Amino acid sequence: MYRYDEFDERFVRERVAQFRGQVERRLDGSLSEDEFKPLRLKNGLYLQLHAYMLRIAVPYGTLNSAQLRQLAHIAETYDKGYGHFTTRQNLQFNWPKLKDVPDILGLLADVEMHCIQTSGNCIRNVTSDQFAGVARDEVEDPRPTAELIRQWSSLHPEFVWLPRKFKIAVTGAEHDRAAIKVHDIGLKLKRNEQGAVGYEVIVGGGLGRTPMIGKLVREFLPKDELLAYLEAVMRVYNSEGRRDNKFKARVKILVHETGEEEFRARVEEEYAKLDGPTINAPDEEVERIAAYFAPPAYDTLPEASQVLDQARAIDPELDRFVEQNAFEHKQPGYIALTISLKEIGAVPGDMSADQMRAFADVAERYSFDEFRVTHAQNLVLPHVKKDDLPAVHAALKAAGLASANAGLITDIIACPGLDYCALATAKSIPIAQAIAKTFADRERQKTIGELPIKISGCINACGHHHVGAIGILGLEKGGRENYQITVGGDATEHAALGERLGPGIDAEDVPAAIEAIVETYLAEKTGEESFIETVRRTGAEPFKAGFTAFVESRAVNSEAAE
Amino acid sequence: MTLIREEGAVKDRFTRADTLDAALEIDGPALVPLTIAADFAKARPGAEFGISVPGSTPIEDVRPHLGGATLVAVEFPAFADGRGFSLAKKIVREGFAGTLRASGPLIADEFADALACGFTEVELPETMANRQPVQQWLAARATMSEHYQTGYGRGPSILQKRLAARKGA
Numbered sequence A: 001m002y003r004y005d006e007f008d009e010r011f012v013r014e015r016v017a018q019f020r021g022q023v024e025r026r027l028d029g030s031l032s033e034d035e036f037k038p039l040r041l042k043n044g045l046y047l048q049l050h051a052y053m054l055r056i057a058v059p060y061g062t063l064n065s066a067q068l069r070q071l072a073h074i075a076e077t078y079d080k081g082y083g084h085f086t087t088r089q090n091l092q093f094n095w096p097k098l099k100d101v102p103d104i105l106g107l108l109a110d111v112e113m114h115c116i117q118t119s120g121n122c123i124r125n126v127t128s129d130q131f132a133g134v135a136r137d138e139v140e141d142p143r144p145t146a147e148l149i150r151q152w153s154s155l156h157p158e159f160v161w162l163p164r165k166f167k168i169a170v171t172g173a174e175h176d177r178a179a180i181k182v183h184d185i186g187l188k189l190k191r192n193e194q195g196a197v198g199y200e201v202i203v204g205g206g207l208g209r210t211p212m213i214g215k216l217v218r219e220f221l222p223k224d225e226l227l228a229y230l231e232a233v234m235r236v237y238n239s240e241g242r243r244d245n246k247f248k249a250r251v252k253i254l255v256h257e258t259g260e261e262e263f264r265a266r267v268e269e270e271y272a273k274l275d276g277p278t279i280n281a282p283d284e285e286v287e288r289i290a291a292y293f294a295p296p297a298y299d300t301l302p303e304a305s306q307v308l309d310q311a312r313a314i315d316p317e318l319d320r321f322v323e324q325n326a327f328e329h330k331q332p333g334y335i336a337l338t339i340s341l342k343e344i345g346a347v348p349g350d351m352s353a354d355q356m357r358a359f360a361d362v363a364e365r366y367s368f369d370e371f372r373v374t375h376a377q378n379l380v381l382p383h384v385k386k387d388d389l390p391a392v393h394a395a396l397k398a399a400g401l402a403s404a405n406a407g408l409i410t411d412i413i414a415c416p417g418l419d420y421c422a423l424a425t426a427k428s429i430p431i432a433q434a435i436a437k438t439f440a441d442r443e444r445q446k447t448i449g450e451l452p453i454k455i456s457g458c459i460n461a462c463g464h465h466h467v468g469a470i471g472i473l474g475l476e477k478g479g480r481e482n483y484q485i486t487v488g489g490d491a492t493e494h495a496a497l498g499e500r501l502g503p504g505i506d507a508e509d510v511p512a513a514i515e516a517i518v519e520t521y522l523a524e525k526t527g528e529e530s531f532i533e534t535v536r537r538t539g540a541e542p543f544k545a546g547f548t549a550f551v552e553s554r555a556v557n558s559e560a561a562e
Numbered sequence B: 001m002t003l004i005r006e007e008g009a010v011k012d013r014f015t016r017a018d019t020l021d022a023a024l025e026i027d028g029p030a031l032v033p034l035t036i037a038a039d040f041a042k043a044r045p046g047a048e049f050g051i052s053v054p055g056s057t058p059i060e061d062v063r064p065h066l067g068g069a070t071l072v073a074v075e076f077p078a079f080a081d082g083r084g085f086s087l088a089k090k091i092v093r094e095g096f097a098g099t100l101r102a103s104g105p106l107i108a109d110e111f112a113d114a115l116a117c118g119f120t121e122v123e124l125p126e127t128m129a130n131r132q133p134v135q136q137w138l139a140a141r142a143t144m145s146e147h148y149q150t151g152y153g154r155g156p157s158i159l160q161k162r163l164a165a166r167k168g169a
């Protein structure tokens, strides 16, 4: 993975000192509260319901053991002993004190980490495929691109006061695990007919209160032109994006209101005026960064592992774990392993300091000292030898990290919701917990198969409910929490927004409603179809019918009880 | 109003006027809105003047005046409105070699960015200057000694420095 050089190191240290100064200037009154607010946000510091929240950047979701141990130390020293992984591959601490924040930033800098631009109206932490460098369907590893963008977007002089936040995602694979079509800019590494590598550029996707699928703005951008092209897109957006209405300020609205073609024309016009070679990264720099992501020193192994096969044959738990959580590795004899932070009844994405340390040990010993954070609020050990899997499983199990539910109905994405978030209109985490408990039975989960549920506690959609195969949106109606259910959302290369099934329902009805939806799926499915494949084929209609029947049965029940 | 440059506070040579009549009364260089710039130039041929443009102005509207004006003041309606930074880049790209001024309630933390985008100076309302005196601006500008972005600021970017170091090695 990437390591800081002297420039990166100095940059992050100076940024810590800069923030320390900004806090001091707020305290002595030089900065008003209104002026300080965007400055602290650009450094990841939010004011939440009960306390400050600090969001730490995990660039493109890659971390090493020393970094995780430091996070464990921070969790214990300055927080309540745990951290929370988010849908943006970041880590949040929910209880730091303002006065401690500069010290926390210093500790982060010690392990090459920061909070730069994890919030605010600027280019946010860039995200990527959690299986980067591992997946077999990869044209090129997306992480060097993501790192280049991280550097380029850090304290960009022109683009730190954008109309609204701006999120960039990069994938290098055929199967899109980075959700590039629902980002402000999505980049996909591809090869053109001549075999040259470049990017497909998608602009204007996004979730939030006006969800939109991004538009293809450039079919093929030669790889070495990336930064100049990004500058052109950003300049058009910074100049022309709406600033009169916060809810219409994202680039998706600009693309929508300007029209796809006109927007493309404006970007190309701006791009034509730029002197690319003076902006783009030199080849040597691109190569320098890429070298950090060279494959680790794999052993030469056969594809199959006898050790693993034998262990699986006698240990059903291990067997299930491998079946559900393993991801094919391009290197024979290795797999990538998803570690679900969705133990039944737990808070999705939470990890205790003890778990962090235990997991750091596993990553260090068995995965070349590296792991990933996924946008599904899980972790990935990217390079585990199949021979080592029994030992890895045992170590994870001891730390409570061996839930065999990756991708299943209990592997739920949930935003913080009313438990933490000042904007929330409804609970999110307790809903996830209730659903997980309802479907706790392993056989039942297995029968249902892959089914990503995503829950947001308000229309800002941090839980990405629009792109959940089942999406749940918590609202407030007449003083009560009310939940809207959608099906058919998809964040992959088949990107689609979920369709609403009917009227909103009460919190206590949500688990049963999900059961009704699952019943419809099991009745409709043909062959080996997954939930989302069935919805794609049948449309939402059968699900609406099943849902309506459920809602009516609930109404009858409640009348009978009177 | 306080005018701040990299070297500290400086005196403003320009006088603002909102109407043509007011502008014609002024001794010395006048700073006029874009809308009356053409009339002023006609009425006072050869006189030095500056134009004042909102950050939202398209470059096409500014371009015709860049030959005549020696100062362009880009107006920031609020410190968090970044349009002026992009307009500055476009004005510089047009080859404008005069003084480029950022005008409005900017905060000291934006000084380095303003300079990096091509501004020469910042014109602050007095209320802001009282809260954030010149020393704070100079200190804030110096907090970050490096930048990653090539094409911004005067010194080479980190990317260029790395390249130079490698070539030298």
Ligand code: SF4
Pocket (backbone or CB within 6 Å): A415, A416, A417, A418, A421, A422, A423, A424, A425, A428, A456, A457, A458, A459, A460, A461, A462, A463
């Ligand atoms: S979706 Fe709403 S409630 Fe959930 S984290 Fe985002 S803003 Fe908060």
